[in-house]
Amino acid sequence: MRKNATEEIIVNTGGYSAYKLHLRNEYMVDNSDKLIAVFNPAKTSGGTFACLKYAKSVGREIIYIDPKI
Secondary structure (H helix, E strand, C coil), rough: CCCCCCEEEECCCCCCCCHHHHHHHHHHCCCEEEEEEEEECCCCHHHHHHHHHHHHCCCCCEEEEECCC
Protein backbone atom coordinates (compact mmCIF):
# COMPACT_ATOMS: atom_id res chain seq x y z
CA MET A 1 0.00 0.00 0.00
CA ARG A 2 2.78 2.42 0.85
CA LYS A 3 4.38 1.88 -2.56
CA ASN A 4 1.14 2.93 -4.31
CA ALA A 5 0.30 5.84 -2.00
CA THR A 6 0.40 9.39 -3.30
CA GLU A 7 1.37 10.70 0.14
CA GLU A 8 2.68 9.28 3.40
CA ILE A 9 2.38 11.17 6.68
CA ILE A 10 4.43 10.11 9.69
CA VAL A 11 2.42 11.07 12.77
CA ASN A 12 4.98 9.83 15.30
CA THR A 13 8.41 8.29 14.85
CA GLY A 14 10.08 5.50 16.77
CA GLY A 15 8.99 2.03 17.78
CA TYR A 16 5.59 0.64 18.58
CA SER A 17 3.52 2.02 21.44
CA ALA A 18 -0.25 1.80 21.86
CA TYR A 19 -0.60 5.53 22.52
CA LYS A 20 0.89 6.21 19.08
CA LEU A 21 -2.05 4.38 17.51
CA HIS A 22 -4.38 6.77 19.34
CA LEU A 23 -2.36 9.74 18.07
CA ARG A 24 -2.61 8.35 14.53
CA ASN A 25 -6.37 7.90 14.88
CA GLU A 26 -6.83 11.43 16.20
CA TYR A 27 -4.76 12.78 13.30
CA MET A 28 -6.95 10.92 10.80
CA VAL A 29 -10.15 12.20 12.44
CA ASP A 30 -8.85 15.76 12.75
CA ASN A 31 -7.97 15.77 9.05
CA SER A 32 -11.23 14.25 7.80
CA ASP A 33 -14.73 15.53 7.22
CA LYS A 34 -16.38 12.11 7.28
CA LEU A 35 -15.44 8.61 8.46
CA ILE A 36 -16.34 5.18 7.17
CA ALA A 37 -16.20 2.59 9.95
CA VAL A 38 -16.40 -1.18 9.62
CA PHE A 39 -17.40 -1.76 13.20
CA ASN A 40 -19.57 -3.96 15.38
CA PRO A 41 -21.69 -1.49 17.39
CA ALA A 42 -22.01 -4.02 20.22
CA LYS A 43 -18.31 -3.51 21.06
CA THR A 44 -17.56 -1.03 23.83
CA SER A 45 -13.77 -1.12 23.91
CA GLY A 46 -10.74 -1.23 21.66
CA GLY A 47 -8.94 1.09 19.30
CA THR A 48 -11.72 1.45 16.73
CA PHE A 49 -14.24 2.13 19.49
CA ALA A 50 -11.95 4.82 20.96
CA CYS A 51 -11.42 6.38 17.54
CA LEU A 52 -15.14 6.54 16.84
CA LYS A 53 -15.82 7.96 20.31
CA TYR A 54 -13.28 10.71 19.59
CA ALA A 55 -14.78 11.34 16.16
CA LYS A 56 -18.23 11.77 17.69
CA SER A 57 -16.85 14.14 20.33
CA VAL A 58 -15.52 16.47 17.62
CA GLY A 59 -18.68 16.24 15.51
CA ARG A 60 -17.52 14.11 12.59
CA GLU A 61 -20.07 12.32 10.44
CA ILE A 62 -19.62 8.54 10.65
CA ILE A 63 -20.89 6.05 8.10
CA TYR A 64 -21.10 2.58 9.63
CA ILE A 65 -20.65 -0.69 7.72
CA ASP A 66 -21.69 -3.89 9.47
CA PRO A 67 -18.71 -6.28 9.43
CA LYS A 68 -21.05 -9.28 9.38
CA ILE A 69 -22.20 -8.54 5.81
